[in-house]
Amino acid sequence: MQNYYPPIQVGNFKQGEHPAVEFAARLKKEGIQALLEPIGGFQDPAEMERILEEGSCDLFGAARAFMADYDYGKKMQEGRGEDIVPCLECNKCHGTLLEKNPDPWITMCSVNPIHGIRFDLPKLVQQTTPKKVAVIGGGAAGMRAAIECAKRGHHVVLFEKSGVLGGQLLHADYFDFKWPVKNYKDWMIRQLGQEKVEVRLNTAPSAGKIEKEGFDTVIAATGALPVLPRSIEGLKDENGKALYPTTWDTWGKEKELGHHVVIIGGSETGMETAIYLLRAGHKVTMLTRQDKLAHDASRLHYITMSFVKQDDATHAHEAAEWERYDEFTGITKATTLKVSGNTAYYKDADGNMQEITGDDIVICGGTKGLEEDALAFSEAAPQFFAIGDCMPGAGNIQRCTRQAYARASMI
Ligand SMILES: Cc1cc2nc3c(=O)[nH]c(=O)nc-3n(C[C@H](O)[C@H](O)[C@H](O)COP(=O)(O)OP(=O)(O)OC[C@H]3O[C@@H](n4cnc5c(N)ncnc54)[C@H](O)[C@@H]3O)c2cc1C
Structure with a gap:
């Protein structure tokens, strides 16, 4: 046997590209008698089925998939692959270990809002009765807030001023190397349908219009624009x-x-x-x-x-x-x-x-948060929250996800 090192690459794989599978397949071809379990970025059940059928390996090692979605195994068993929350492979679950001041106790997930704070949840999540909720803005923060509110039994209307959902996440429709972000955006759009959120595209409502419709809560997620x-x-x-x-x-x-x-x-x-x-x-x-x-x-x-x-x-x-x-x-x-x-x-x-x-x-x-646009709705309903990039601070998907979940838990 000659060189059996897999081609090591840490980033920018195309979707479905797994050097570890190629490595395992080469070992199989050589007749190695061992169970072969490639690791690294496995999450899509259909893809894994196909690789197993091709006989390239025997099983898969996965960790991040189970952190991105605590119901991963259940959904896989039920054949609901399309409902599995896509992992962004952002590696925030690895915590801050590579940062200047590492904290070994911090772990978080960009798409699973409760990862790392699970034990605090009983303090955070309030009991509720069905309410009428308006969400202003269909980006990462607004879409996730709408989904979480709908899951809690509320009637949710999501207003998006453009003709398409996604906000800044739309960059991933163009950057082919951002396919995990595109998968997450598309998952949210599917979930809005599943949770029966009423989506109104091409609609930028005024505060007066929202007030007239009699919403109990407004969540403003108007995002940011480049400056x-x-x-x-x-x-x-x-x-x-x-x-x-x-x-x-x-x-x-x-x-x-x-x-x-x-x-x-x-x-x-x-x-x-x-x-x-x-x-x-x-x-x-x-x-x-x-x-x-x-x-x-x-x-x-x-x-x-x-x-x-x-x-x-x-x-x-x-x-x-x-x-x-x-x-x-x-x-x-x-x-x-x-x-x-x-x-x-x-x-x-x-x-x-x-x-x-x-x-x-x-x-x-850089960008500037549309904070004023968000705060314009602050008196349009008895309860008001502003979340995501419209609020001060560096924006990212993880922050949007947690803020969306936290606010939805209070409604
Ligand atoms: C190129 C690029 C790459 C990025 N990559 C990553 C990454 O890899 N990982 C990561 O974590 N983060 C990344 N980010 C940051 C991340 O995308 C943002 O933090 C996040 O998407 C912000 O979501 P948001 O919902 O707060 O705002 P936005 O995405 O800005 O969405 C706001 C939405 O509200 C709508 N809206 C605004 N005003 C109104 C109104 N009055 N009525 C109705 N609708 C309104 C807008 O049309 C828009 O659709 C990236 C950002 C960019 C630009």
């Missing part, structure tokens, strides 16, 4: 109109951009957009004033966005995902001061002015 940094000159015209697209504007519109895209701002979500554009054949230059690309990614997420290159079985070395692309350049410690036409003017690490011209400039300048 253009004020510190950069030239991003708006004299009427305050944006002159440049944000990274969000590029989703599904990558063909409208010229070949060389200069992205100003290098956060994790900006980097994901960069990878999306690179995969679509663009050349991308990213400017960030930070000393590291995707500086805001957690250590664990940073690893998941990276991969292990393997020159041979024993000499593996780590490299960031973006290093795979010849057409990517990341310039750190670059403070952009001005944009004009398709040129960005920035101060480099040594304080010298530099410029870079692309076919298009795209801005990744």
Whole structure:
């Protein structure tokens, strides 16, 4: 036998891609007499059935699947694969062990709100009688709140101002490497149907309209929108109109951009957009004033966005995902001061002015929560909550899920 190391990769697998299965299949082919149990990212019962039928292995090891959904085994036994809550593979269940100040007692889950707080639940969950609940906004927070309220027996109406549910999660419809997020979004949309939530698309109700309909509770989940940094000159015209697209504007519109895209701002979500554009054949230059690309990614997420290159079985070395692309350049410690036409003017690490011209400039300048839009509903019903990215603080799916569950438990 020669090299039997599986090709080690830590991130960015395509859906259904399992190097450990290939490894097991190779061992099987060699006639190894042992039970073979690949591990890593197994959750989909149909996929596992197929792999077993192909004879590539004998059983599967799974852990995160059972944390994402405590009823995983039950649903699998009942043949309800479509109801299993999809795991995001965000690894928050591993806690903060790779962070600077690790706490061995913290574990949480982006999609299972009670993971890590199960023993506090009797204090949190209140008894209830059926109520009429309005949820404003159909993103990660609003959809999950609507589902949790409906499960508690309430009549729920979900208002979404656009023609489609998902909010920021819609990025995963375009970024093929975010398929776990897309699966979770699609699961929520299915659950809204199953729980008989009344969804009103293309509807942004006024507070008066909500008041007139006589809801007992309003949950506002109006989310956030990208902003253009004020510190950069030239991003708006004299009427305050944006002159440049944000990274969000590029989703599904990558063909409208010229070949060389200069992205100003290098956060994790900006980097994901960069990878999306690179995969679509663009050349991308990213400017960030930070000393590291995707500086805001957690250590664990940073690893998941990276991969292990393997020159041979024993000499593996780590490299960031973006290093795979010849057409990517990341310039750190670059403070952009001005944009004009398709040129960005920035101060480099040594304080010298530099410029870079692309076919298009795209801005990744962070987001602003739509808090005022949410608070506009604060007196539209006897009970009011605001959840998700509309409220201050860094937003993520885990926070949306827990806030949705916590508020629903109080109704
Ligand atoms: C590119 C990108 C990648 C990301 N990746 C991850 C990730 O991998 N993991 C993670 O945990 N988080 C990730 N996030 C963050 C995460 O997506 C957000 O924190 C979360 O989706 C926010 O959900 P939300 O419901 O609070 O708001 P939003 O998603 O902003 O949804 C708000 C919704 O409310 C609607 N709305 C607004 N006002 C009204 C109104 N007046 N009436 C009716 N409807 C209204 C909007 O149209 C929208 O659909 C990512 C974000 C981006 C942009």
